[in-house]
Amino acid sequence: MRGADYLIKTLKDHQVDTVFGYPGGAIMPVYDALLGSGVKHVLCRHEQGAVFAADGYARSSGRLGVCIATSGPGATNLITGIANAQMDSVPLLAITGQVASNLIGTDAFQEIDTYGLSLSVVKHSYLVTRIEDLPRMLNEAIQLAQSGRPGPVLVDIAKDVQMATMPATTLAFCDDLRPKDLATTNVAMNSAALHSAAELLASSKQPLIYAGGGVGLSKASELLTALVDQFKVPTVTTLKGIGALPSSHPYNLGMLGMHGTKAANTAVQECDVLLVAGARLDDRATGDLKQFAPNAKVIHIDCDQAEISKLRLADVSLLGDMPSILTSxxxxxxxxxxxxxxxxxxxxxxxxxxxxxxxxxAPFSGIYAPALLKSLSEKCQQRQAIVACDVGQHQMWVAQHMQFNSSSHHLSSGGLGAMGYGLPAALGAKFANPDRTVITVSGDGSIMMNIQELATLKRYSIAVKILLLDNQRLGMVRQWQNLFFEKRFSEVDLSDNPDFVEIAHAFGVRSTSINQSSQIDTALDEFLSSEESYLLHVSIDPDDNVWPLVPPGKSNSDYIEENPTESSSSSKIPEHKRPEEATQ
Structure with missing residues (x-):
């Protein structure tokens, strides 16, 4: 058995049936082993598209996402997506080819120090230069990516190792290989801390739960909901925590932070006990940390010791497995x-x-993005749709105005904020959930970053719905320049973007365009009912902003807002190259 064959066999042994990637010289033996293996390989059109697709696959399914690339530019193109998975704790295995071991360090063709480049953005990284080390390293990598706090693990395999024959003694060892002595979250329950937490909550007059992405990652959403139901505790969520408590739950006050709801931010600033569950108190959530929840005692639940008291001293810390802790x-x-x-x-x-x-x-005939997304959300409730976002104003509007019953249905690049994430992440989610409606909400800036993945949708005939909000601007940057840089607009004009409907048609994807609120209902019905991929291009006002907004460095109670009924610009509709009657 070659090293490449063992790699594919091991993936199958760990129930991996789909991988995303792009071939090249240093990974060719693995691609040879893929032929006839039973593992489905999805050819994305850029390595960044492949790693984002693996990320969307993992987030939407809870299973390991796997991406494959060659050495040099193939590996470097994965780095942004690996960093994205690291910031958002996504279980991801990145497999890269490396030049032959005797050429490492010689500046060989397409040689790059992938191991060194990856160290700051992975949970762990391996460089395999001996066939005897491959079984241990590969099995450890798969377990590490999924255990404890999930994250990306990279395995860089020299080409000669992929081609080498596995020694008989190593093969015999492989049959009984089980990764051992790896860190887990099954730490002993601290009964004293648990008692202190219960006492704090019992004596509280204004308790609040602050739920983050760790709730969904640990599959503790039902337990969190049970806790909220039983003790009637108001709850706020982070961007990644959306869906940990169903958005429709009466005690869900919405997202907190920079673009959080006024009810959520007000509650945080007034609570006297704050139960932080699986959140890391990110600056976009807390605002000025010194003024965050100023009257609250903090109970912090997390599986990662490094997060507890990292930014805000916890009065009580509960370290370990989230479901066990919530139950106790x-x-x-x-x-x-x-x-x-x-x-x-x-x-x-x-x-x-x-x-x-x-x-x-909003009293104008054009399309108000929050109202459009609210309508889309209402139409998706029975479908339990999965929505993948790009990054920018549309990302915040989705978080504010769409409802989710599961955190695995809301895919968003949280910590890294990577534009270009939405389309490939939706693609990956559709492969993981072929029977679900999968939508990506993108902007005219973000869509251009990985638009080549429209070819992947067409090749595999998968139905991903693309809602493209087009304001002919780099919207979030324009908003900040408008508010904080004296309206000195620099490099945010995207009015020379191509005709997106024609681009979709060129890739063989159905598409139409709308720019009036009266068109929304019919257009969304057609969009959702399509049995193939569909791009709905929506023209919106270039001056629309995301409200409310907590300015950087301010307290969450110092938000600014603008009522859409009072907007001086809201009657303007941008001129777009695509006429109103554009259709498929």
């Missing part, structure tokens, strides 16, 4: 927690949720 906490709280203590607090939170909610009554 509910049991401990059931003996002393009284709903009545926080009755007025709950009433105020729910009143704020109703009175400070978003408005959708």
């Amino acid at each position: 906490l509910m049991n401990a709280m059931s003996h002393g927690y009284k709903h009545e203590t926080a009755h007025q607090w709950r009433y105020r939170c729910l009143q704020n949720k109703e009175q400070l909610g978003f408005r959708y009554d």
